[in-house]
Amino acid sequence: MELQKPRGTRDFLFEEMKERKFVEKTMKKVFETYGYQEIKTPIFEDLSLFTLKSGEGIIEEIYHFQDKGGRDLALRPELTAPVARIYLNQLQKSPKPIKMYYFGSCFRYERPQAGRFRQFWQLGCELIGGKSPDCEAEIIALASHCLEELKLEDYQIHLGNLGILRGILNQEGVSNHQQDQIMAIVDKGDVLELKKLLKEFKIDEKSGNILLELIGMHGHREIIDDVKKIIADYPSALESLEELEKLLTMLESFGFRDYLVNLGIARGLDYYTGCVFEIYVEGLGAQKQISGGGTYNLIEVFGGEKVESTGFAFGFDRVMEVLKIQKTKPPIKSRLEVFVAPISPETKLNAFEIAQQIRKKGIRTDVELVGRKLKKILSFADNSGARFVVLVGARDLKNGEITLKDMRSGNQEQIPIETIADVLIQRINSLK
Template identity: 40%
Template sequence: MIERPRGTRDFNPEEMKKRRLIERKLRDIFERYGYEEVMTPTIEHLELFTLKSGEGIIEETYAFEDKAGRRLALRPELTAPVMRMYVEKYQMEMKPIKFHYFGNCFRYDRPQHGRYREFWQFGCELIGSDTPEAIAELISLAYNSLREVGLRKILLRIGNLDILRRFLDGIGGNFPDVMRLIDKRDFEALKGKIKDFDKFMDFIETKDLNELKFDEAKRMKEIFECLDIYGIPYTLDLSIARGLEYYIGIVFEIDAPALGAEKQICGGGEYNLVPILGGKKISTSGFAIGFDRVLIALEREGFKFEENEKKFYVTYIGNMLKEALKLANKLRKEGFKVEAEIMRRNISKSMEFADKKGIKKVIIVAPDEWKKGAVLIKNLEKSEQEEVRIDEIENYLISS
């Protein structure tokens, strides 16, 4: 027996219903904010990711050479491919540009609960504006999208890399390895890297923006004022860091406490990636949502993955197979979700099958009723049955 590869998953019909439901909700929310969907290849040149993240990313990437000797990789994330597409095709387009995307990514990590080698990201990129209102709108989209899909308990934390770097400059600790340790929250290792460690710890515990005397705090205050207009709750968190230097300015993370220690479900902020990929410098920002982790968080909060969709089952009595198939085809063309009896079961077995599938309305094509231009419709939930004329069936199904 051949098994699925380690770190990957199969999704059964019930799981796919849940995933498609949340996916549709997210798409609707992003499009309400003016974002348009894009899609990039699953494979990209490996150089795209080493330029963005350094050679170290090769160890956790599914990288390979094709038959022509080109070094390729399964995408480990989606920001770099989307920005590569922007540099190739969209630099001269009117700004701002708002792209959103949804796709699978691959990383050669050690699989554990909630972390897989194939995983899905939902995210967006905002290109061409870094005004306070633009960044506030981006953050509000991230927060509201998670709330609107059904999460009740989420926490938004906002930091500022420019302010953090300015502070580290003042105590002689602004080095790439220090930022990486802060990003990993390895405070024990930081003690040996930062001379005034206690002062650093006091700084990252700051919760009042008015206490910060850096010029960058003024812009951050304007962003917070816009978030207040949007009614978005947030916390200042100056401990948020990024290990790569092209990240700049505002950074933010959203946590779902229901997930426990591995609680982050969204991360984003401003970055300066376009020049690295060969384009002209331009303001860029965005965020990515860990789609799989959102589903786990929803399940842990007891979210009910239910859609108010109506499904019907068409079966028949006697030699009415062709008539039943014609009726099922007609209803499907009118937009109804219809399953038809294709196993030639008797009527009681058909009813039993429909009930197990969760279909509550069964349309029965019977000889006597068909001659009168009618069918029988049985409500399995109420154990009631009535005769409905064929020319009135569509209105009946809509209103039932």
């Protein structure tokens, strides 16, 4: 029987995992620099957590099942809803704002293609109880900071505010359910389907034309005045535009000016209510979006009090793909720093003792385990990336010494056994 991994999943081997761990560690360090703390949620949750307010597109893609007790469960398709549950279960009385970040795998049953998998990873954060647009500005600056640290190039951050479009639809008396349908089509960028839907919902021609014009508007701060003229007769939409304008001002105080206003951003989840943003990188084809987020009202939907929340997540796999395309190779440590080699079978146990002595000093160390001859041991140690080999011979042991070989220079020297770990620490630090 030939064993295959499930469709839409991947195996990550040694070098790729080193790269992924480096990127993960770099991003987490930035999150913590901004005062965020890490949380973990279960990989599966009650199905209702995601079906209550996650958008029809995601509901169709959920991996769901019943456990042996007949409970309806689902593999998490995203991580914002679990964060809202954590808040409701344990954090409602905590001082606000609450800053949390997470990293974990998510699952959606969709057609696998370039940049899209059935198991994928998200690294993101949520800020619960902050005040907009202050928290939105900080979160957008945080997202940009992560990409700067990774030296990722040519990314664009697009900003919008769903309140502008919803303000027009509210004035037209469009129901929340119909608005969600419209937003889903806007998110897909399907103008023809949007026109059909606006006609089907009998939306006033003037308002419909304004909606179509707005979702095609992209530009820098100067387009705000143009938008004001277009939506002059829609007070609620104007109020949301003013919020967006305040956000742009605050972003500048965070030292961030490289953005595009894009009123066609809708996001694929129904719970976003105000500011939304997405980050794009050319070169990924149709899957050029590497991050997205905004302000949402999910906690109230789940039965909690009304509390403003803002968050975003990186599509971690797409970030990795961009770094690969841009040939930005994360710095990777070799697997080993030291290899301990018994020269003869009778020194094997001594080699184990010395290897443990070195490992307890935090030095990445391997030891010969399969009984090879010295020439093959040295070849294996070299291929493993070890800079130093500790040769354990019977004659040296009688003198309380071992031989230290520098694999780069070929130099060898005798070192007292009791000082070998400290000598290695000095040598390794001098190479950094």
